[in-house]
Amino acid sequence: MKLGAHQSIAGGYSEALKRVYKIGGNCLQIFSSSPRGWNFPKVDKKELKNFLDLKFKLSIEPVYFHASYLINLADEGKISQMSIKSLVLEMNAASLLNIKGSIIHLGSYKGQKSKTKYQNLIANIREILKKTSKDSLFIIENAGNRKIGQTLEEISQIIKDVNDERLRLCLDTCHLFSNGYQFDNNKDLDEFINKLDKLNLLDRLEVWHINDSRDEFNSGHDRHANIGEGKIDINEFKTLLNHPKTKNYPFIIETPGFDNKGPDKKNLEILKSLIDI
Numbered sequence: 001m002k003l004g005a006h007q008s009i010a011g012g013y014s015e016a017l018k019r020v021y022k023i024g025g026n027c028l029q030i031f032s033s034s035p036r037g038w039n040f041p042k043v044d045k046k047e048l049k050n051f052l053d054l055k056f057k058l059s060i061e062p063v064y065f066h067a068s069y070l071i072n073l074a075d076e077g078k079i080s081q082m083s084i085k086s087l088v089l090e091m092n093a094a095s096l097l098n099i100k101g102s103i104i105h106l107g108s109y110k111g112q113k114s115k116t117k118y119q120n121l122i123a124n125i126r127e128i129l130k131k132t133s134k135d136s137l138f139i140i141e142n143a144g145n146r147k148i149g150q151t152l153e154e155i156s157q158i159i160k161d162v163n164d165e166r167l168r169l170c171l172d173t174c175h176l177f178s179n180g181y182q183f184d185n186n187k188d189l190d191e192f193i194n195k196l197d198k199l200n201l202l203d204r205l206e207v208w209h210i211n212d213s214r215d216e217f218n219s220g221h222d223r224h225a226n227i228g229e230g231k232i233d234i235n236e237f238k239t240l241l242n243h244p245k246t247k248n249y250p251f252i253i254e255t256p257g258f259d260n261k262g263p264d265k266k267n268l269e270i271l272k273s274l275i276d277i
């Protein structure tokens with residue numbers, strides 16, 4: 001079972017490996033630099049060696065980057081240039097660090113979607129793929145509130161139009177729930193998996209973000225809650241963690257934490273308790 005968490009990189013990337021190991025996780029998501037501004041990853045030789053050695057020693061696998069919140073690939077001008085620069089540096093750093101790639105929110109159309117904005121989006125993704133290492137994945141996360149990629153149909157169309165095998169999908173249970181997707185029993189999860197398959201997304205599915213939701217079903221919001229404290233039926237997590245077609249994916253929590261200090265041991269332990277032996 002691959003169950004892990006988003007962790008802080010304070011003190012260096014290696015520290016995040018130690019943090020996730022300490023709370024009982026075996027896979028990891030990190031930012032490559034502070035996500036609140038236009039900061040770029042820097043990897044020196046010592047950091048690289050420390051990270052690779054420790055990742056192997058603690059068996060933390062897979063590891064993903066989560067891209068900056070400022071990214072907007074449907075924009076024009078400075079924002080899109082900074083978004084491209086940031087993702088190119090990040091995805092190339094991922095390749096060096098034996099990190100699988102970047103999990104990305106594509107951005108928003110800021111008001112009206114237009115043909116030009118959509119074409120920018122596709123062209124910008126292609127440019128990033130062209131400038132990055134072939135072993136680094138571009139992983140689109142399904143979005144929450146008023147962002148690009150709220151529906152599976154929309155993501156499917158983008159993946160079809162970019163047409164590159166390095167495009168993958170990350171599904172966040174909180175964002176799915178707030179956009180009207182629910183599967184708290186095997187039958188509903190089977191239907192959801194069939195839907196993914198029909199949209200050519202099942203082959204692209206790489207990783208799950210497993211978060212409860214502070215907001216109601218189909219609310220259009222995307223605020224995460226601790227597992228069991230939100231509006232998602234606990235059986236949804238139980239179903240996902242035990243279904244033969246989903247149980248082997250990596251699951252990563254991005255919960256607020258029971259002491260509000262970020263994804264924690266207690267959230268992971270609740271999820272572990274749902275796994276049938």
Ligand SMILES: [Zn+2]
Nearest residue numbers: 141172209254
């Ligand atoms: Zn997420």
